[in-house]
Amino acid sequence: MRIAIDHRTLYRFSKPQARIIQLLRLTPCDTQDQTVVSWMVGVDCDARLRESHDGFGNKVTMLYADGPIESLEISVTGEVLTNRTSGVVHGSSEPLAPIVYLRPTPRTTAGDGLPDFATESISGARDPLDCMHRLNAALHKRFPCAPDAPDTGVTAAEAFMAGKATSRDVAQMFIAAARSLEVPARYVSGYRIDDTTHIAPHAWAEACVEGLGWVGFDPVTGLSPDDSYVRVAVGLDAAGAASIAGTRIGHGKEELDVDLNVDRVSGEE
Template structure:
């Protein structure tokens, strides 16, 4: 499938800020299931330095801008071709050991409820393979956390989301990561875009899902929000230990106090 992306992130500052520095994980990944035909990241009035590839295999740019600035827009446009590999991440170059992704963060720390649910799934699948256990964990999260836009916020932890029994793709992903790690399976957060869900129904274009490391396959994606593994409808950007670590844009500014954020993401299928 050939997909095009237009992603605008606009910041408004009141009063104006003196300086802005951002880390951008906004480049489409390169692997067997995703070929990048063209990809551009721009920000008028800012400087975007040369990229580097981090240990997770993700391309990272650094943006800097000097003020006074009352607004800043980061614009991503690009085209990729995608293929369905049943969620298996083939041919992605990275240096970090999968064992790195057994480490918990504040957002993915397993409390008693997460541990209990994960252990129940593992006990119910005592003779199952790692892959089957991963699928069962994903199913359990889908059943336990109802998709409810606006019910949580950016800083909601996995434990809080499970306790509330509702959330969005970020919450599904962090609960699954916490559960997987608690039973010894490395797991990580992936940010990206989604053209449509598994039934072809239009979906919120900015998306997130988990990848779990399976000894016989490597990294395999699981999308609890849509009860599936990533397909050709998905565009992968980058990964991290949790939502904050994998965020497409992270940054700081000096001066000013109020910041307003507007995000627009459009993913379309295009002709050859």
């Protein structure tokens, strides 16, 4: 499938900022499952952009802008060709061993409820892959409507107990639950074609399954990602794979608007 993405993030400041430094995880990598046809990251002010890779193998862009800055718009436009792979990830950059993704983080704290939930979910599973599919389906059943939404900093355990979650929250729940079962798991940020209004990138998870390697699981749908997904960045949790992270020097408040369109290119199969 050929997917077109237009992602614009606008920051408005109540007082001019002296300097802004941001790390952008907004550029997907080529794998055997997806090919970046075209991609451009733009900024509407005088800024320096430096591209590199982080420790997880993600493409990153460092943004440096000197003030006074009253507003800042970051735009991403591009097209990506994707293949249907039943969720199995092929040819991705893997600088870290899977065991690293057993490492707990504050955002993926399992608490008291998730480990028991995970154990109950996989009861009767035939093999490791079936275990992860059962866990994915169980989270989808418990949280059938998990929209894409801005990050609020909620932990997996807090969202699980609250009974209300976003795609980011259920992805972190899957990660926390899988790790409680001693299965390496990681957070994925990217894009997905669906019929909803997007106000944030989509989130899902990947687990390292014996005999297959990394396999994607999306608790929002209860299924594995297909060719309607564009995989952009991975990390230990939502904070580690955030699309935009950084700091600003200056006083005042900040307002954020996101305009995101993910569409299939007409006439492409």
